[in-house]
Amino acid sequence: MENWENELADAGGSITTYSAVGSSWDDGDQQHKNNGGSSWNDRGGTFGVKDGYKGNDDSGNFEGNGGSSWNSGRGGFAGNDGSRDNEGRSWNSGGGGFGGYGRGRGRGSMGGGFKSSENDDNGNSEENDGSSWNTGGTGFRGRAGVRGGRGSRGGGRGFSSFSSGNHDDSSSGFGGSFGGGRGGCGGRGGFSQDGYEQRGGRRGGGGRGGGGYRARDEEVFPRGPSFDEDGEKEEANMGPKVNYVPPPPPEEENSIFAHYQTGINFDKYDEILVDVSGSNPPQAITTFEEANLCETLNKNVSKSGYMKPTPVQKYGIPIISAGRDLMACAQTGSGKTAAFLLPILQQLMADGVAASRFCEVQEPKAIIVAPTRELINQIYLEARKFAFGTCVRPVVVYGGISTGYTIREVMKGCNVLCGTPGRLLDIIGRGKVGLSKLQYLVLDEADRMLDMGFEPDIRRLVGSPGMPSKEERQTLMFSATYPEDIQRLAADFLKTDYLFLAVGQVGGACSDVEQTVLQVTQYCKRDQLVELLLKTGTERTMVFVETKRKADFIATFLCQEDVSTTSIHGDREQREREQALSDFRSGKCPVLVATSVAARGLDIEHVQHVVNYDLPSSIDEYVHRIGRTGRCGNTGKAVSFFDPEVDTPLARSLVKVLSGAQQEVPAWLEEVAFSAHGTSGFNPRGKMFASTDTRKRGGFFQKDMQQPAFEMEIEGRERWD
Numbered sequence: 001m002e003n004w005e006n007e008l009a010d011a012g013g014s015i016t017t018y019s020a021v022g023s024s025w026d027d028g029d030q031q032h033k034n035n036g037g038s039s040w041n042d043r044g045g046t047f048g049v050k051d052g053y054k055g056n057d058d059s060g061n062f063e064g065n066g067g068s069s070w071n072s073g074r075g076g077f078a079g080n081d082g083s084r085d086n087e088g089r090s091w092n093s094g095g096g097g098f099g100g101y102g103r104g105r106g107r108g109s110m111g112g113g114f115k116s117s118e119n120d121d122n123g124n125s126e127e128n129d130g131s132s133w134n135t136g137g138t139g140f141r142g143r144a145g146v147r148g149g150r151g152s153r154g155g156g157r158g159f160s161s162f163s164s165g166n167h168d169d170s171s172s173g174f175g176g177s178f179g180g181g182r183g184g185c186g187g188r189g190g191f192s193q194d195g196y197e198q199r200g201g202r203r204g205g206g207g208r209g210g211g212g213y214r215a216r217d218e219e220v221f222p223r224g225p226s227f228d229e230d231g232e233k234e235e236a237n238m239g240p241k242v243n244y245v246p247p248p249p250p251e252e253e254n255s256i257f258a259h260y261q262t263g264i265n266f267d268k269y270d271e272i273l274v275d276v277s278g279s280n281p282p283q284a285i286t287t288f289e290e291a292n293l294c295e296t297l298n299k300n301v302s303k304s305g306y307m308k309p310t311p312v313q314k315y316g317i318p319i320i321s322a323g324r325d326l327m328a329c330a331q332t333g334s335g336k337t338a339a340f341l342l343p344i345l346q347q348l349m350a351d352g353v354a355a356s357r358f359c360e361v362q363e364p365k366a367i368i369v370a371p372t373r374e375l376i377n378q379i380y381l382e383a384r385k386f387a388f389g390t391c392v393r394p395v396v397v398y399g400g401i402s403t404g405y406t407i408r409e410v411m412k413g414c415n416v417l418c419g420t421p422g423r424l425l426d427i428i429g430r431g432k433v434g435l436s437k438l439q440y441l442v443l444d445e446a447d448r449m450l451d452m453g454f455e456p457d458i459r460r461l462v463g464s465p466g467m468p469s470k471e472e473r474q475t476l477m478f479s480a481t482y483p484e485d486i487q488r489l490a491a492d493f494l495k496t497d498y499l500f501l502a503v504g505q506v507g508g509a510c511s512d513v514e515q516t517v518l519q520v521t522q523y524c525k526r527d528q529l530v531e532l533l534l535k536t537g538t539e540r541t542m543v544f545v546e547t548k549r550k551a552d553f554i555a556t557f558l559c560q561e562d563v564s565t566t567s568i569h570g571d572r573e574q575r576e577r578e579q580a581l582s583d584f585r586s587g588k589c590p591v592l593v594a595t596s597v598a599a600r601g602l603d604i605e606h607v608q609h610v611v612n613y614d615l616p617s618s619i620d621e622y623v624h625r626i627g628r629t630g631r632c633g634n635t636g637k638a639v640s641f642f643d644p645e646v647d648t649p650l651a652r653s654l655v656k657v658l659s660g661a662q663q664e665v666p667a668w669l670e671e672v673a674f675s676a677h678g679t680s681g682f683n684p685r686g687k688m689f690a691s692t693d694t695r696k697r698g699g700f701f702q703k704d705m706q707q708p709a710f711e712m713e714i715e716g717r718e719r720w721d
Ligand SMILES: Nc1ncnc2c1ncn2[C@@H]1O[C@H](COP(=O)(O)OP(=O)(O)OP(=O)(O)O)[C@@H](O)[C@H]1O
Pocket: 259, 260, 262, 305, 306, 307, 308, 309, 310, 313, 330, 331, 332, 333, 334, 335, 336, 337, 338, 479, 480, 600, 601, 602, 603, 627, 631, 632
């Protein structure tokens, strides 16, 4: 029995929001229960995201409430019996309802109660986590349950904002929670927009109506609709405007060109098999000199510590320079960013492009899109580094920071616009950015950008007024993973003669990462983690969990165990996210607990370990997560906790990835994988991954014919699921 009535102190000083007041957990039977309507965050009886510890547990059973006060004394959070929020699943599946949430008109939901979505195939717990409030259409609709209703204090729109997996501004998401007045929400405003509810309500967004919390230092957003980086649309006039202005990027040359050393396996990149498919691919280069970069670019390349190109650069640079569309796949940490930045910047330099602040509408030549704020910011910094000393001006736009600031930055001159989809659409919609001069559209983490979470936004982007057609622009896609269905979809955005570049096995894990899979039960994960971290000491470690609440919980727990830890997830304010990354980068907090928001693209020096405390729901996500270590020829280690109760659907894909990266496959895992086949017969979570350019095959069956029996079954089953 473990009681969490104590204050969960901010042990490391870096996690300022972790404090549990009054929440009580009964750990004895591993069914952490919210005791009889006890107040989760009692400090004022209303929603206090900052004050309330985001209660959860690591058993996956009934994971708290994200800091909001579910029941501050009224109504009663009824029926948590059997509720289970592991991986975003039903909050109250056992019946009963969320009786009397808040006050006012909320009524208990019927029957199935808050049945949330399943995780999506991509394991996007960020979305899942937040979307869990009204998805399958079971229970919790409109009026029932959570509709805050007029005048309900705190039950209104903001609640929905939070619940809907708000990715834009956690502050704005929660902001509404405080609003009295008309918030309301749930229902239509929040969850049915654009018909996305069938995807698990990811698109929630704010509800309708006025009211809304106005924080001390925030203004109410004057217009809309706006979008956040994860493609979530928010209603106008709803949320508070975020006025966070990030620290300026470094100005000193040393900081701009700071880089880490390539590792002992860097030269082994040359041994990786490369396959370019499509007609008339240009000759690969072997040195940067052959890339014919202008002098300044060449200098910047060498100041960055790049002595020779990686395979994706050797092949990618000439393809892009030749004006071809490209879908490129190369393992994590192998230099994809420079592969697209260098040829684009070279062309802009050759065209004599120069930024001008004297234009009412900025017309960038290139737009680069990535799925998360931190990643797009990183790409922007890379672009800024390579463009150093030139007249080309990259600008970055993403959610969570002041829109006014963003616009001012854009209006200073913008040749290369880096952005998350939501903010890009927003800024284009405001008429500040024109697209008629666009030459390059780059989708980094392209498979993510085209999965169902982002695809509508990407379609909106390419359909924006003035956007050159795919015949008139050059479209470039990069990722380490490309599920076959996404490859097919991607073809919609590319010219028919696009080239497909595969460095190594498409979707394969980086072989410089030593992968270990440990069979565990949920209940021993915490102990296992502590044991592991005792061994890793101060070496930088990223610990991935499936939900935002669990990220808070584990981070707090580790702090209590005297492990300097910080966390990053979509419910943290942008300034907190940036602080967390900065503390992790600097080593102040050598452990970073993260959701999948940090799985892709982040390039952080000295990350020696990745721990999958929870395995992700898709194998691609696994590949990206473990790719935070073992970058650029350095070695790294990944340890994954495999709980057969939950992770069995991933077993077969995991076996495939392990063997593809020449890793030892534990016998028990093989057994689980095979028996999973015999029992469940499908792999809903282990989305299939392609082994090459899908155009090479007539279809899945044809591919299956060429594969060993084991793989055939994986692909076949996954395909049909
Ligand atoms: N030719 C090179 N020589 C030395 N270092 C390089 C070279 N190319 C890239 N790097 C460095 O390697 C690291 C990884 O590069 P990058 O972030 O572009 O990888 P990536 O392939 O995009 O990874 P991910 O799939 O995780 O997004 C960066 O620190 C980058 O500066």
